[in-house]
Amino acid sequence: MSLLRVKIQDVFNEPGCEKNRDKDAKARKEGCSKPLTPGAAAGGCAFDGAKIVLQPITDVAHLIHAPLACEGNSWDNRGAASSGPALWRTSFTTDLTELDVVMGQGERKLFKAILEIKEAYGPPAIFVYPTCVTALIGDDIEAVCKRAAEKYGLAVVPVNAPGFVGSKNLGNKLAGEALLEHVIGTLEPDDAGPYDINILGEFNLSGEFWLVKPLLDRLGIRVRACIPGDARYVDIACAHRARAAMVVCSTALINLARKMDERWDIPFFEGSFYGITDTSDALRNIAELLVKQGADPEILGRTEVLIAEEEAIAWKKLAAYRPRLAGKRVLLNTGGVKSWSVVHALMEIGIEIVGTSVKKSTVEDKERIKQILKDDNHIFEQMAARELYAMLSEHKADILLSGGRTQFVALKAKTPWLDINQERQHPYAGYDGMVELVRQIDLAIQNPIWCQVREPAPWDCQPAVGEELPRTKSENVTLHAVQEFSGTTAADFGEC
Structure with missing residues (x-):
């Protein structure tokens, strides 16, 4: 674990990060995220962050050296796509049990799992991830990977990012360190060019x-x-x-x-x-x-x-969407690079941004947002679900763009919602992606379902004594369709 500690300190002292350079020496050693509380959800651990960065490498076998639940909680955690190999979508784990821990069988079981994957799938490389359990009991992952690589003749890469060492963002960087130390530069291309x-x-x-x-x-x-x-x-x-x-x-x-x-x-x-x-x-x-x-x-x-x-x-x-979306108000609850890039993209077509979160955004990201919006009041670090619901229910935004965690807040507030995070089903990058994003926003806002769900419920429209229960607008549409058969018109019925 001493080597891992050195790597973590190296990441904390990242000179390429503007935010990190502005800190004093003591604050720099503490990193960017608050320490994790054992047993508490913190938006993903270091293992989860490392897996997010490396799993989209499509022809590699990703082997989790841990109890089964660790792999079950991290498998397929992003909507990345592959144009060819699908091995990355196969889940591999050593399925460590209590008996393996007590008897000290972890390293032997890992060595055997590497052989089984090589014989069954023949991947160019196997990435091995320890988690909290295997790191705490002291399994020497790097030694096992080195010995397996020598014996089996393939790359076996240790990704030393057990969950307890820090946040998901730290795990992202530790994954980059693993690539730098064990993968990048290990082969020479025969077709390198100036472009x-x-x-x-x-x-x-x-x-x-x-x-x-x-x-x-x-x-x-x-x-x-x-x-x-x-x-x-x-x-x-x-x-x-x-x-x-x-x-x-x-x-x-x-x-x-x-x-x-x-x-x-x-x-x-x-x-x-x-x-x-x-x-x-x-x-x-x-x-x-x-x-x-x-x-x-x-x-x-x-x-x-x-x-x-x-x-x-x-x-x-x-151009076809401008008159339909001009002046529409969008609330962004994302963070990271999307906190400023999507803001800029939407404002280009006349959409108003009423707020954007900057959680996990860099200092440069926040400065870009300030330059674009010219108002700090539209920027928030994070917004609790109750505050988000209050803002939407008061109709301060026409649509919420966020991840799946807050979709039900929008639905409860009877507000259109569009997924813009990693689980999204539509691509939004590039010129064509921008057109698709605008099209999806237009479809969400103009969907007629919102007119119906915002109508008072039938039990909230109590008729006077002796009067017939009035119909809602959606029910009147149905009446128009059948009036030629019954001779009854929609005017014969009231509206809520």
Whole structure:
């Protein structure tokens, strides 16, 4: 555990983080998150964060060395998509029991599990994750992985991020450290070129990176490695030969980006593929970085031509939604990179932002929001469910964009809701993704169900003595449909 402690302290002293640099020496050692309380839910532990970052590597076997419940609680925890291998969706665990712990059989059971996976699936690599139990009893994961790799002739990567060491965000960074120490740079590509880039922190949720990659392909830019979305082990092992990198979610893999820049001279920038303007800016920044690294400057001109074509198409499609959504009020309860990138994207088409959360957002993210909204009153660190419900029930927003945790708050307040977090079913990145986001917002707001659920219930519309119970608007629609048969018109009935 001493080696793990050194790694954690190294992450806490991350010089690539603006927020970290502003702290004094004592505060820097304490990290970014509050200590976890044993037995309490804290939005995910370090093991969960590491699994989130590494599981989308599609052709790798992810083996959890722990009791069964640890894997059951973390399997398929994001809506990432694969264009090929599906091994990452198969759950592997050593299923450690009380008897294994008492008898000291953990390491032997792990060694046997690695052999079984190799013989049954033949993956290029196996990632091994210890959890709280196996870390506390002292199983030497790194020694077992090293011995198995030598004996079986495949990469066996220890991901040392047991849950008790910290938060999910810390686990994200420890996963990046595992890739840096055991994977990146272990293979040499035979086709390295001046237009190779890495995309870090892109998870390909609902396949949305597939809306961006064709744009890069048209510019002749090759994504050497997209970490972790739809990634292959060989691509990540060769990622050190890229010429530039883009970091999509800095809180997750900023340490990986910085250290790759230090070791292999791969400059990086933080950007977003959400929204028309941000997508165009990301493409420009990629082209400019490649030129600085020796690529032909003509790529700058081709990039501008592509941007002009794609923006014209996107704005033409969005024109149909402008009159329907102009002035509509959106409340964002997300955090991270989406706290500013989605704000900017929605404001481009005339939608008003009444509030956005900045939980897990970096200092740079918050500064961007202040510049966009020009009002700190629309920014909140976090909002309790009761406060969120009060805001929605008072009709201060026309729709809530958030994750699945708060969808029932919106439904209780009879307010449209759209999933914009990792469980979402629609891709929102790039030019086409922006059009799809606006289309989904329009569908949610204009759905006729909201007119019906907001009507008073029939038992709240008590008729006077001797009067017939009045019909609701939705019931009158049905009456119109049958009036030609009965001779009765909707005017014969009252409305709530």
